[in-house]
Amino acid sequence: MFTKYIFFFLSVLALYSAVMVLxxxxxxxxxxxxxxxxxxxxxxxxxLNAQFLAVVHVIVYAGAIMVLFLFTVxxxxxxxxxxxxxxxxxxxxxxxxxxxxxxxxxxxFRGYDIRVAQDPSLSQIxxxxxxxxxxxxxxxVPFELSxxxxxxAMxxxxxxxxxxxx
Amino acid sequence: MPVLLYKTALASLILIMSLLVAMYSTLIERKVAGWxxxxxxPNRAGPWGLLQPMADGIKLFFKEEFMxxxxxxxxxxxxxxxxxxxxxxxxxxxxxxxxxxxxGKTYALQVADINIGILYIxxxxxxxxxxxxxxxxxxxxxxxxxxxxxxxxxxxxxxxAMSLSIITIVMMTGSLSMRDIVxxxxxxxxxxxxxxxxxxxxxxxxxxxxxxxxxxLPECETExxxxxxxxxxxxxxxxxxxxxxxxxxxxxxxxxxLFLGGYHFPGxxxxxxxxxxxxFVSFMVFFAKITFFGFIFMWxxxxxxxxxxxxxxxxxxxxxxxxxILNVVITGIVILVNH
Numbered sequence: 001m002f003t004k005y006i007f008f009f010l011s012v013l014a015l016y017s018a019v020m021v022l023x024x025x026x027x028x029x030x031x032x033x034x035x036x037x038x039x040x041x042x043x044x045x046x047x048l049n050a051q052f053l054a055v056v057h058v059i060v061y062a063g064a065i066m067v068l069f070l071f072t073v074x075x076x077x078x079x080x081x082x083x084x085x086x087x088x089x090x091x092x093x094x095x096x097x098x099x100x101x102x103x104x105x106x107x108x109f110r111g112y113d114i115r116v117a118q119d120p121s122l123s124q125i126x127x128x129x130x131x132x133x134x135x136x137x138x139x140x141v142p143f144e145l146s147x148x149x150x151x152x153a154m155x156x157x158x159x160x161x162x163x164x165x166x
Numbered sequence: 167m168p169v170l171l172y173k174t175a176l177a178s179l180i181l182i183m184s185l186l187v188a189m190y191s192t193l194i195e196r197k198v199a200g201w202x203x204x205x206x207x208p209n210r211a212g213p214w215g216l217l218q219p220m221a222d223g224i225k226l227f228f229k230e231e232f233m234x235x236x237x238x239x240x241x242x243x244x245x246x247x248x249x250x251x252x253x254x255x256x257x258x259x260x261x262x263x264x265x266x267x268x269x270g271k272t273y274a275l276q277v278a279d280i281n282i283g284i285l286y287i288x289x290x291x292x293x294x295x296x297x298x299x300x301x302x303x304x305x306x307x308x309x310x311x312x313x314x315x316x317x318x319x320x321x322x323x324x325x326x327a328m329s330l331s332i333i334t335i336v337m338m339t340g341s342l343s344m345r346d347i348v349x350x351x352x353x354x355x356x357x358x359x360x361x362x363x364x365x366x367x368x369x370x371x372x373x374x375x376x377x378x379x380x381x382x383l384p385e386c387e388t389e390x391x392x393x394x395x396x397x398x399x400x401x402x403x404x405x406x407x408x409x410x411x412x413x414x415x416x417x418x419x420x421x422x423x424l425f426l427g428g429y430h431f432p433g434x435x436x437x438x439x440x441x442x443x444x445x446f447v448s449f450m451v452f453f454a455k456i457t458f459f460g461f462i463f464m465w466x467x468x469x470x471x472x473x474x475x476x477x478x479x480x481x482x483x484x485x486x487x488x489x490x491i492l493n494v495v496i497t498g499i500v501i502l503v504n505h
Contacts, residue, residue: 028241028303035296055285063292067299067322074303074311128282128342 007047014040027073035066052128177277180257188411189219195411195464202468226404234397238304245301246398246405252297253409256290256416259283261345263429263449267441275445276345283344284336287420288329291375294413295321298384301406302394313393316475317384320374323482324381328371330490331364334497335424348428356427363493365425367486369462372421374482376413379467383475418459419452426455 017036024030038061045054124130135143193208193215200207208215233242263275280286295318302314335357339347351357358365374381385393392398395406422428429448439447473481 026238028238032241032300051280051282052285055282055289058289059285059292063289063325064322067292067295067318070296070299071315071318074299075315128285 003047006043010040010043010047013037014044028070031066031069031073034069035062038062038066049124049127052131172273173277176275177258180262180277181254184254184257184412184415187415188408189223191411191414191460192222192407193218194460195467198461198464199468202465223404226401229400231402232397232399234305234307236306237397238306241300241304243402245297245304246395246402246409247297248300249294249297249409250405250412252290252294253412253416256287256420259286259344260416260419260423261348261428263445263452265441266445274345275449279343279345282342284332284342284347288325288332291321291328292325294375297406297409298394301398305394305397307397309391309396310394313384313390313396316390317377317394320377320381320383320478320482323479324371324374324486327367327482327486327490328375330487330494331361331367331371332424333494334361334364337494337497337501344423348423348430351427352430354427354432356425356430358425361425361493361497363489364497365421367490367493368421368425370481370486372417373463373466374478376410376417376463378410378414378463380470380472381478382467382472383478414460414463415456418456418463421459422452422455428452 014037017033017040020033021030021037024033038057042054042057042062045051045057196218197207197215208218211217211221233239258277259280261274261276261279265272265274267273298317298321299314302310302317305311335347336342338357338360339350341347347357373379377384383393384390385395390396395403398406429452431448431451434444434448434451437444
């Protein structure tokens, strides 16, 4: 009963802040609203009994990625009036593309049969112990491969960021 | 519902305690400074200056509420509020003592014993930069912005080494829950004896994360006026300053929990005390450990000069992070050999 109200609150918060990301005039407000949206989604994870995912979501998105966004926006000091207005055809194409995405999503979710998980062990899957066991037992190779991918991306970023020629 | 009631009461109690401790830390800080510099420190308000924090608080409340003309009004107020809120959040997962027994029922002296306590602390630490960045940017002042950028880049850099140094504790304990970590350090089995390097790295990072001297570059008076709070006055400034003391208290509590055995003390469980008195004594032991860390924070502030900015970055990225990674590798090997 109580969790139902929290669910509605978080959903409204997530949708509101997601809309405000688009509507806000100042880029810095958009960034902060996006952060708020991430927090609302982290709250949803907690409701789904996936505390680990929730906290990692906050650490990675709110704590790292959005801080870098904030940094960039602050240092560039972007302001609404300094942005050049987009030509009408760009807006039109964006509108059409957005409508198509909306149509696709509606189509996908209409055909999808939403069920509540019946297996009682599945409700515990988000706990860190179970998640770790699955990641390091059943999906060890893909997990390690993706970590190598991350490392490559990191090295690549440092390489690209270096000013002088190697 | 009594559980919910108890938890609410406990959370409020911890909040009030953090605020009180932070309040009196300001007095103790100035007393310690006085002691180090061979003078008396504040001694006019009340006996031994005991009413000084009240006087300071009243002064901050009655100061003129000033807001820069070009500031982003909402974010300008949000900055200090967020800093204060985030500073108070961490205390939720810290186990303050062993269980209380009231009317045959046990009550844990911990607001939330979640199974990812340490990650929760990481998360709070990582969002701690928002208050400072928002405040510094919203002031619309170059010194504020520079101070905010400095503070946040420093906090982001030291966060990494901090997390890496705690990973060794997690590896040894095999759990992310704060309660489990404390219970593994029963008696004198403290983590600091197994992880001296990790402790040192964590301690240094804690100084950088709380923006305390020798890492107080964000508010370097000689070059940045007041750093991110240059444009702040009245209680909004008070919030920023106050949050620093709360952070000091909480990081002391985290360090005591992770490395100094939390509320455990050798020989305490052999005294045969009744559960509630035992809980109280254990809490006092824990509090003494936190006070010790608080004193170290002040001791270093009044002893060491401040780092230069490039030295700070070099120390963080080129010394602490490699050392922390080395520590992780060594711990891994030792655990593997012992297994």
